[in-house]
Amino acid sequence: MTGARSHIRAGLVAALCLLLGTGCLGPRSALAAQAAPLETGLGVFILESPSRKEGEAAMLQVAIENATPRLTQWGRLTQPVTVRLQPDHGALERATGRSGYEWLRAWARYDLLDVQAPDTWHPLKASQRDLDELLLHELTHTVMFQLAASSSDWTQKKIPAWFREGMASYTAEQAYRWPTLEQLARTLEDNPDWEPLLQPEELFEQQMQVAYGAAHHAFVFLMNRYGQDTVKRLIHAMRQGPDFQTAFASTVGLPSEAFLRDFTRYVRLRGFKGGRLLQSPAAL
Ligand SMILES: [Zn+2]
CATH class of the missing domain: 3.40.30.160 (Collagenase ColT, N-terminal domain)
Structure with missing residues (x-):
């Protein structure tokens, strides 16, 4: 029905344009x-x-x-x-x-x-x-x-999906749309081969909620643990030349993969229970 309607609408627009002689098809x-x-x-x-x-x-x-x-x-x-x-x-x-x-x-x-x-x-x-x-x-x-x-090198910064989508979801307060940390922990237990942070491409297509949820919670974890000033310094550091991975390591103080492993451990071991957010995951 939507398709038929849009055809009719397209037809009307085309007819109107011909009448007006603008040729906007x-x-x-x-x-x-x-x-x-x-x-x-x-x-x-x-x-x-x-x-x-x-x-x-x-x-x-x-x-x-x-x-x-x-x-x-x-x-x-x-x-x-x-x-x-x-x-x-x-x-x-x-x-x-x-x-x-x-x-x-x-x-x-x-x-x-x-x-x-x-x-x-x-x-x-x-x-x-x-x-x-x-x-x-x-x-x-x-x-x-x-x-x-800059407009010429923004695609070369290799900013990963978890950071891009997590930052946007955090800013738009979209946690209510995604699985909770507990639901995410269960999903990872049920699907041990899923890598929503390190290899999210397929999950963004097929398990969109899981991919966005993992991104959201990872970004919140980054903000809580290292602070917004660090995240802002990371973004500004890229402007000086380095790509995401290099800028992350120099501003946050550890490789981004190590951070994601920390976060995944925090989810799997349910570090979010009992207010242990700021505790080192090694001690969980
Ligand atoms: Zn987005």
Whole structure:
């Protein structure tokens, strides 16, 4: 039904464009930039949206504004970010070159963010609160990429998924979406070959909750044990040249693999019980 509807809608748009003589046939060319950039305390945003999605574009603008106070705890954008409101999930997949992720609602890059229009989220339309949470998560990625690298080397920093997604989930307070530490401990017991932190690619596709949950809890563990200032120094250290692994070892004081082994041990041995969070895992 959704497919049939979108065909009809596409047909209407094409017909309208022919009448107006603008020749705007593709979904990408149907996006128009807002007249003035949006400036918040975080940085500058250029919003692009289809003309028939004015209400959704207004929601997106509010979500960007609402995200600002929490995001500035990390720093500020150094480059303007173009935020494109994609009319539906198919358009989002085409714009991002990713397919098969039904749950995907947005995709963040260094200075570009694609967001699926909130009225086409499935099975329920997104509320302002849903969109606020999404933007907080996605813009955490963008702020982190801009603080850690330049536009030409951000993909070479090899920032692992657990750090990227954990930081975004932490900032957007998304723990309620994922398994608890106890559930994660049981899942790892039941599936000893799963490596949600070291080899998360397949799990992000097939066990999304486990992959995001492990990332979230690992990042919280990092924050609790080493402090936010250390995490911020790690991000800033990458800007001076080193990749994630090198920067992690020099700022946190141990290799990132050793940290992940500590965290995994903390989960398996249930170090989260009895308030033993700050205790050395070797003593558990
Ligand atoms: Zn993310």
